[in-house]
Amino acid sequence: MNTCKILMPIGSMGAGFNPETFAAGMALGPDVIAVDAGSTDSGPGYLANGMCKYTRAMLKSDLSIAVLAAKKAGIPFFVGSCGTCGTDNMVDLCAELVEEIYKENGLTGKIAKIYSQQTADIIKKKWDEGKIRALDGAPGVCRETFDECTNIVALLGAEPFIKAWQNGADVVLGGRATDTANIAAMAVYKGCNTAAAWHGAKTVECGAQCTDTSEDKGVFLTVDEEGFTVTPLGEKTRCTPYTISAHLLYETSDPTRLTEPSGSFLTKDAVYTQLPDGRSVRVIGSTFEPAAKYTMKLEGAGIVGYQNISLVGITNRKVLADPETWIKNISAYVDKFIRKVGIDPGDYSFNFKAYGYNAVIEGPVPVGTPPPREIGMLLTVTAKTQELATQIAKIFNPYLLHFPADLNEDLPSFAFPFSPVDIPRGATCEFKLLHVVECDDPFELVRFEYVEIE
Amino acid sequence: MPMVQDIAMEVRSKNAGPFWVTLEIFCKDDEAYQIIKNSPNVTKEKVAETYMVNPEQIKCFYCDSIYVAKFSFPRPKPSGHKYENDMHTGQQYIRLAELEV
Numbered sequence: 001m002n003t004c005k006i007l008m009p010i011g012s013m014g015a016g017f018n019p020e021t022f023a024a025g026m027a028l029g030p031d032v033i034a035v036d037a038g039s040t041d042s043g044p045g046y047l048a049n050g051m052c053k054y055t056r057a058m059l060k061s062d063l064s065i066a067v068l069a070a071k072k073a074g075i076p077f078f079v080g081s082c083g084t085c086g087t088d089n090m091v092d093l094c095a096e097l098v099e100e101i102y103k104e105n106g107l108t109g110k111i112a113k114i115y116s117q118q119t120a121d122i123i124k125k126k127w128d129e130g131k132i133r134a135l136d137g138a139p140g141v142c143r144e145t146f147d148e149c150t151n152i153v154a155l156l157g158a159e160p161f162i163k164a165w166q167n168g169a170d171v172v173l174g175g176r177a178t179d180t181a182n183i184a185a186m187a188v189y190k191g192c193n194t195a196a197a198w199h200g201a202k203t204v205e206c207g208a209q210c211t212d213t214s215e216d217k218g219v220f221l222t223v224d225e226e227g228f229t230v231t232p233l234g235e236k237t238r239c240t241p242y243t244i245s246a247h248l249l250y251e252t253s254d255p256t257r258l259t260e261p262s263g264s265f266l267t268k269d270a271v272y273t274q275l276p277d278g279r280s281v282r283v284i285g286s287t288f289e290p291a292a293k294y295t296m297k298l299e300g301a302g303i304v305g306y307q308n309i310s311l312v313g314i315t316n317r318k319v320l321a322d323p324e325t326w327i328k329n330i331s332a333y334v335d336k337f338i339r340k341v342g343i344d345p346g347d348y349s350f351n352f353k354a355y356g357y358n359a360v361i362e363g364p365v366p367v368g369t370p371p372p373r374e375i376g377m378l379l380t381v382t383a384k385t386q387e388l389a390t391q392i393a394k395i396f397n398p399y400l401l402h403f404p405a406d407l408n409e410d411l412p413s414f415a416f417p418f419s420p421v422d423i424p425r426g427a428t429c430e431f432k433l434l435h436v437v438e439c440d441d442p443f444e445l446v447r448f449e450y451v452e453i454e
Numbered sequence: 455m456p457m458v459q460d461i462a463m464e465v466r467s468k469n470a471g472p473f474w475v476t477l478e479i480f481c482k483d484d485e486a487y488q489i490i491k492n493s494p495n496v497t498k499e500k501v502a503e504t505y506m507v508n509p510e511q512i513k514c515f516y517c518d519s520i521y522v523a524k525f526s527f528p529r530p531k532p533s534g535h536k537y538e539n540d541m542h543t544g545q546q547y548i549r550l551a552e553l554e555v
Contacts, residue, residue: 040471041533043534044534045534137473137528245519245520249478252476253513255515255517307536360540382536428536429534430534430536431532434472434473
């Protein structure tokens with residue numbers, strides 16, 4: 001029977017592997033180490049700026065553990081979505097780190113870089129050909145939207161990982177990929193059940209979150225021709241049918257049907273069984289529907305302005321009794337001064353958030369809610385340039401310090417935590433795409449480069 | 455009147471990609487689950503009203519085998535918009551948790 005054993009060391013590469021459970025996973029004899037490094041969860045700033053959530057040192061620490069273990073065991077190491085956003089520069093960064101690790105340890109080998117970043121021109125051509133389709137809940141898009149994205153990436157499927165490995169790569173560094181692609185790739189290649197490969201990959205893509213603890217970081221996946229088995233790595237850790245099936249709900253809008261580039265897997269008829277060891281779970285019964293057309297999901301983000309933030313603490317009872325009115329009054333009062341100095345109203349906006357009151361859950365607070373003891377008032381200014389955002393924040397500054405609930409009263413002085421008060425925050429970005437692009441084949445929008453280390 | 459959080463074991467919310475939010479009510483047994491599932495106040499329409507979204511955009515799932523009710527819908531604004539109040543939408547469960555059953 002075709003079987004594939006996969007060590008998934010952590011839900012997010014760079015966050016810090018657990019060396020003990022990683023070693024426990026290696027002892028189980030994996031065919032591949034596969035890890036996903038990508039996410040859009042932390043917002044559009046990473047993709048728009050081509051940035052990683054973690055530092056170079058954090059990435060290198062996790063990469064070192066996996067690269068050296070894979071080399072010693074003679075198995076490949078697949079990374080999906082290098083550097084959080086999976087842009088080309090992040091693939092290059094990870095390749096540079098792997099090259100350093102090889103050289104520092106006197107090793108030879110081959111690194112594959114798979115690029116999936118797209119130019120606006122390529123995507124506009126696809127748009128003109130009618131090959132870009134909005135997914136449910138997508139924002140409105142026109143041809144110009146693609147130019148407004150600083151970076152666009154297309155999510156890799158499993159095929160490019162296999163191609164790079166077949167071309168002799170020991171370490172395969174993917175640009176933005178689906179969370180599951182790098183994990184499912186080897187199992188699909190080895191002739192395991194396709195639905196089980198994807199469903200299993202989806203189950204383990206957040207690492208040990210599908211177990212009864214997240215301490216282990218990693219988890220072990222075995223896929224075969226009939227189904228898949230998830231085994232925890234910590235000695236006391238357990239997977240149960242509950243933890244495994246419940247994890248499929250996490251961060252999925254529809255847990256019954258999940259779409260990958262080559263098709264969709266359906267989990268409705270999956271059966272979850274606890275194995276006799278009391279800690280592993282066996283899953284069979286999910287099904288796979290091949291796609292009529294190969295599609296890659298697109299992500300795109302761009303800069304929409306520049307921001308400056310100021311924080312002030314308020315305990316004044318009159319302000320706290322009605323924070324909304326205070327916000328309305330200071331906004332109208334200061335806006336007059338902003339316009340007086342000739343700043344075009346179309347070039348800026350600002351927003352107050354009353355932390356401790358209704359910053360997190362917007363809108364009116366439920367009737368009868370007692371006033372808070374204090375609030376942290378956050379002013380965010382957005383403008384066409386950083387200079388303008390900062391100028392407006394500085395116009396606000398004296399009023400943030402002194403603006404009273406009642407204009408006929410003595411001026412209060414509120415509590416600033418920082419000096420200078422206002423903080424230039426840089427670019428503010430937005431996600432602009434929730435679309436898929438039809439491809440002639442899995443490689444049409446994908447580029448490969450190889451680095452030989454001798 | 456008990457609230458959802460009094461009946462459920464856990465109520466949570468999380469982003470599902472940058473444009474969707476998903477909310478889940480986990481119950482410890484079938485008894486609690488049936489109360490949630492059959493409550494006239496924990497419905498697609500009520501979730502739509504509470505979160506000020508169009509009920510037609512809400513996907514609703516009942517996972518009978520693990521006693522979970524799940525609601526997913528597009529976020530009014532995508533993750534990280536310029537005046538974002540909850541990037542991961544992880545704190546948005548509270549309005550569902552405080553619905554009266």
